Amino acid sequence: MSTTEGLSVLASLDELTRLVTERHGLYVRWSCGPKRDLPLASSKDDLTGVRLPGLSANSLDIEEWWGERPAHIWVARRLYDYCHLRRVKDARTRPWLLQGVEVGRGPDNEPLVADVEPLGWIAEDVIVRACRIITEQPGQWGPLARDGTT
Template sequence: MKGSQDWRQMAVIGSLDELTDLLASRQGLYVRWSLGPHADLPVPSSRDALTGVELPGLSANPLDVEEWWGERPLRTWAARRLYDYSHLPHVKDGRVRPWLLHGTEAGRGPDNEPLVRDVLPIGWVDQAVITEAEEEIEQQQGAWGPLDRH
C-alpha cells in the first residue's frame, strides 16, 4: 500500500496484516467511518448528531496502541479498533466506509472521541479487512460486539 497525497487516488489497505504493519511503523493514525475525504475535507469538521453543534475537527478513532495493551498482538488491537465501529454503515448510511488518516488532535467530541484536523488521507480500508477483523475478534475469549447503541 502506498499513501497518496491525492485523496481521489487513495490507496486501499487490503488485509489486516497490511494494517498491522502500518500501525507498527507509524504513529498518529486514525480510522474514520464516513463517505470519505471527498466529503470530509472541503470543510474538515464533524457535527454532534444529538445537538447539531459543529465540532472543530473530524471525528475519528485513534489507532495508536495504548501502553496498557502490553505485549498482546498488534493484529488483535487493529481488529478491535475496526470492529468496534463496524456497525456504522448499517445504522448511518450504507455508503459509509472506513478510511485511514494521519492528523493532529484538535480536541474531544461529545463521546470523548478525538477530533482531528490537518488531515492527510492514507487509504481506504477494504471490506476484506473488516471481515478479517471480525474473524480475529471471534477467536478471542469472551468476544464482544461492536459499539452499536441502537
C-alpha cells in the first residue's frame, strides 16, 4: 500500500475485497477527500441545500442474500454504481474507503455516516478493474446516472 496525502492507497481490487470480507461497517465515499470532509462531518443535499447529519457514503458490506457469490464482484458493483460521480461532481472527486457508524439516510436513500475513520484512497486502477468486471457480466448493468436522461 502506498500513501497519498497521508492516507494509504488501496492499489488492488483483491486488497479492497479482503478488507470488505474481514470487516463490517466499511463505506466508499466519492469526494475531494477526508481533509475536506471531516471538518464539516456532514454532507449537503445538492437539490435543497439542506445539511445532512453525516457524510453520504455507500456501504460495502456484503448482504446476506449475496450468498456464496464472488465477493470481488459485489465490491466491483458497489464501486461501479457510483463511478459517474467523477464526471458530475468536482473534477477532484475520488473514491476513498472509510469506516463509520450509520446515523441516517439521505434523500437518495444513501447511508449517512458519522464517527468516520478514513482508511485509504481507492486507486484509479481499482475502479478501472471494477468497471471491466461489471461490464463483462452477462446482465445489463449500468451505473446510476444523474444526467436527467432516461
